[in-house]
Amino acid sequence: DQQVKQNSPSLSVQEGRISILNCDYTNSMFDYFLWYKKYPAEGPTFLISISSIKDKNEDGRFTVFLNKSAKHLSLHIVPSQPGDSAVYFCAATRAKTSYDKVIFGPGTSLSVIP
Amino acid sequence: ETGVTQTPRHLVMGMTNKKSLKCEQHLGHNAMYWYKQSAKKPLELMFVYNFKEQTENNSVPSRFSPECPNSSHLFLHLHTLQPEDSALYLCASSQGSAREQYFGPGTRLTVT
Secondary structure, three states: OOOEEOOOOEEEEEOOOOEEEEEEEOOOOOOEEEEEEEOOOOOOEEEEEEEOOOOEEEEOOEEEEEEOOOOEEEEEEOOOOHHHOEEEEEEEEOOOOOOOOEEEOOOEEEEEEO | OOOEEEEOOEEEEOOOOEEEEEEEEOOOOOEEEEEEEOOOOOOEEEEEEEOOEEEEEOOOOOOEEEEEEEOOEEEEEEEOOOHHHOEEEEEEEEOOOOOOOEEOOOEEEEEO
């Protein structure tokens, strides 16, 4: 049973518009959430994170929103650029040490069309 | 070299072969991880090493054998694999918390 779900395997967005990637989790013990971005032939790279004590975190064009009651988070990219085309992984954890696990979702493949 | 490197980048092996995947981190981290990513599936944690000691073996079949000779190097020894083991194998490292992991580019493994 997947603890972190990304129900949209793929998403296409026009350049300049908003991209919204969604993620749901089942374990209420998770207190830290991350988004990773992965280009083909490269490993995932950290993009943005949010602690459960917040409901929003913004970094440039990227904003992550957390709705704890719904166990839902989303990543907003505004404006979307062709270079944002990649697979985006949502991840969740309560890891405070390297002994704890980070649980990844299956990923959403974003295509930004010029 | 910077970050986390993995060799080889691609590997094709028969079910009776023995091969090894190598990972090296140049970040001074004290924890290293092996993940498996199959098509359309989440990353699956296989092994965790802290200060060269294995602290996690996530029910991985014995045909996968990890080795961590020091905190900068991690190997995954492979023998008598099955076609379903074909996947992208990713190495990662972190300092302290598993929240901040740095990934290598992965080894694309195909078992024929």
